[in-house]
Amino acid sequence: MTPQQILDAHGPRESMEYDVVIVGAGPAGLATAIRLKQLAAEKGSEVNVVVLEKGSEPGAHILSGAVMDPRAMNELFPNWKELGAPLNQPVTGDDILVLGHEHCKRIPDALVPRNFHNEGNYVISLGALVKWLAEQAEALGVEIFPGFAAAEVLYDEAGCVRGVATGNMGVGKDGEPGDAFQLGMELLGKYTIFAEGARGHLGKQLLAKYDLTAGKDPQSFAIGIKELWEIPPEKAQPGRVVHTAGWPMDDATFGGGFLYHLEGNQVTLGFVIGLDYTNPWLSPFEEMQRWKTHPAIRAHIEGGKRVSYGARAINNGSPQAMPKMVFPGGALVGCDLGTMNAARIKGSHAALKSGMLCAEALFEALSDITAGREKDELSAYPAAFEASWLMEELQQTRNFKLWFKKGRLVGELMTGVEQWFLPKIGVASPPWTLHRSEPDHVYLKPADQCAKIEYPKPDGKITFDRLSSVFVSNTNHEENQPAHLTLKDAGVPVRVNLAKYAGPEARFCPAGVYEFVNKDGADQLVINAQNCVHCKTCDIKDPTQNINWVTPEGGGGPNYAGM
Numbered sequence: 001m002t003p004q005q006i007l008d009a010h011g012p013r014e015s016m017e018y019d020v021v022i023v024g025a026g027p028a029g030l031a032t033a034i035r036l037k038q039l040a041a042e043k044g045s046e047v048n049v050v051v052l053e054k055g056s057e058p059g060a061h062i063l064s065g066a067v068m069d070p071r072a073m074n075e076l077f078p079n080w081k082e083l084g085a086p087l088n089q090p091v092t093g094d095d096i097l098v099l100g101h102e103h104c105k106r107i108p109d110a111l112v113p114r115n116f117h118n119e120g121n122y123v124i125s126l127g128a129l130v131k132w133l134a135e136q137a138e139a140l141g142v143e144i145f146p147g148f149a150a151a152e153v154l155y156d157e158a159g160c161v162r163g164v165a166t167g168n169m170g171v172g173k174d175g176e177p178g179d180a181f182q183l184g185m186e187l188l189g190k191y192t193i194f195a196e197g198a199r200g201h202l203g204k205q206l207l208a209k210y211d212l213t214a215g216k217d218p219q220s221f222a223i224g225i226k227e228l229w230e231i232p233p234e235k236a237q238p239g240r241v242v243h244t245a246g247w248p249m250d251d252a253t254f255g256g257g258f259l260y261h262l263e264g265n266q267v268t269l270g271f272v273i274g275l276d277y278t279n280p281w282l283s284p285f286e287e288m289q290r291w292k293t294h295p296a297i298r299a300h301i302e303g304g305k306r307v308s309y310g311a312r313a314i315n316n317g318s319p320q321a322m323p324k325m326v327f328p329g330g331a332l333v334g335c336d337l338g339t340m341n342a343a344r345i346k347g348s349h350a351a352l353k354s355g356m357l358c359a360e361a362l363f364e365a366l367s368d369i370t371a372g373r374e375k376d377e378l379s380a381y382p383a384a385f386e387a388s389w390l391m392e393e394l395q396q397t398r399n400f401k402l403w404f405k406k407g408r409l410v411g412e413l414m415t416g417v418e419q420w421f422l423p424k425i426g427v428a429s430p431p432w433t434l435h436r437s438e439p440d441h442v443y444l445k446p447a448d449q450c451a452k453i454e455y456p457k458p459d460g461k462i463t464f465d466r467l468s469s470v471f472v473s474n475t476n477h478e479e480n481q482p483a484h485l486t487l488k489d490a491g492v493p494v495r496v497n498l499a500k501y502a503g504p505e506a507r508f509c510p511a512g513v514y515e516f517v518n519k520d521g522a523d524q525l526v527i528n529a530q531n532c533v534h535c536k537t538c539d540i541k542d543p544t545q546n547i548n549w550v551t552p553e554g555g556g557g558p559n560y561a562g563m
Helices: 004-011 027-045 073-075 126-141 199-208 284-292 295-301 348-369 380-384 387-398 401-405 408-424 468-472 492-501 537-541
Strands: 015-023 049-053 091-098 104-105 143-147 150-157 161-166 169-171 178-184 186-194 221-230 240-246 255-261 264-273 305-315 330-332 486-487 514-519 522-527 547-549
Touching: 004 178, 015 027, 015 161, 015 468, 027 049, 027 073, 027 126, 027 240, 027 348, 049 186, 073 348, 150 186, 150 199, 186 199, 186 348, 199 330, 221 284, 240 264, 240 408, 255 284, 255 295, 264 284, 264 295, 264 537, 284 295, 305 468, 305 537, 330 348, 348 387, 380 387, 401 408, 492 514, 492 522, 537 547
Parallel strands: 015 049, 015 186, 049 143, 091 240, 186 330
Antiparallel strands: 091 104, 150 161, 161 186, 169 178, 221 264, 221 305, 240 255, 255 264, 486 547, 514 522
16 A cells, blocks of 8 residues: 555544644754743743654664764853763864875874864764753753654645654555555644755755755755774773775775764774765775774774774755745755755854744744734745854855865865965955856766775674674664665666676775675565665765655664763
8 A cells, every 4th residue: 555545544633733743753853842932931922842862762773983062052052061961081182184095194283274173072872962952952842853754745725835644564565455554643843943954855856846945056965984992901091083085985986084082992983985975886985894904093092992883874954955945835954954064074063053043033933823923934044044154164164065066185275275265364264166066976986987985894803894893883674564665666776787887885985785686587676774864875876866865754763872
């Protein structure tokens, strides 16, 4: 049965009404909810807010480096230290390394551009911060529903968003309701805010329905692959921040590594690769494993133990690609909008600030509705965003990723000009703007035009395989459910992707979801959806755009610990 047939047979769905419905309990969604409730308390009014979270709990699906700029936190909770926010480890030093195969060169502090300066920032677990934010939100009266995936946008007769519906539970692989079937629920609001993270499933639909990207550059993404390690106490350097460029990437491929020392003898490290890479033989997961073998990285973790793993698509965050942020009945915030600052390798402060700006516009709009005035399309939100310190910051780094499309040498040179030289002569933002014309997936070349990459086997100590990595991500899905990784045309993977690109989905997925097998003399694609860590890479990088990521049952996916 199709979802609509199930609804026709088992409906109608129960519904609950709120002033504001928020999809996603990450930094942006929770900041929206918190700021709304703060404003309501200040004005002595009441605003009913609900937040839906597809993970088993707030923070379960959150993945970030993370070095956090506390600027937005200082605004949201000026007393966050007294409240016990888990920003415990200040940055104590920065290393910018350019790696060769066996050597490295440290960039002198005096030459490090402003986007890589981390004085006053904190090395954190973003998952721990999100859990704390959820506690603050609930203390203010926000309702949070974890384990409920928003699967459908609901519209009124005029085409205005009126809320979302959660996914049905207990549907079998055959699409038929099982013994434990539960129909999804409708959450209706005067406004619905989408804070799903990069390449949000519903956000993607809204971009298309309301043509929110008209006149904008195509959005650009990267994949970030991360591990958390416990290391010997004698190797701990709490607050040390390391970023790397160069090896193992070639000069034409955007990518770099990060390694941050947390408190408690822990190190968080990972690798980021732009999803506009051209060689279909490249495997982001294997490149990350190979990067760890460099002496400059191995020295930090050798003798330690890997305790967690995860992966997530990342916005590259240029204002040129930021879609219109409001539409009838709602708005986009955080990485659903594309607010990450790729040049600073930071997004959590931007997500918080975007949610706060949206909340302030929401509160005024709700006040107008209460006073009997016409419902507003939240026009105050983009106006406030345009005038904010966040937009000023994003404008300063708007060309960062685009320079690297011209090669690593040009990228490093022009980043130095824009982020080091221009500020020295009193110019805050670049006087020029670069533009991008194509989305990431079109850059993949046919396999026969590219050099095949042979990756070494994992040693089980420093390097690992995909399946053991998925195991430590605590990923779990109810196996008897329809696959949430859907194909528009089941024949395309073999007929086009395998024949032309040598089956790149088997390599760009960091969780071993896709594999090509030969059965009875015929090639076919097997989708191991239970392995999926919800990174969204396949939805972005598939060269034929044949893969469509949809929401699985709520509560499924990774359960990241300490990430």
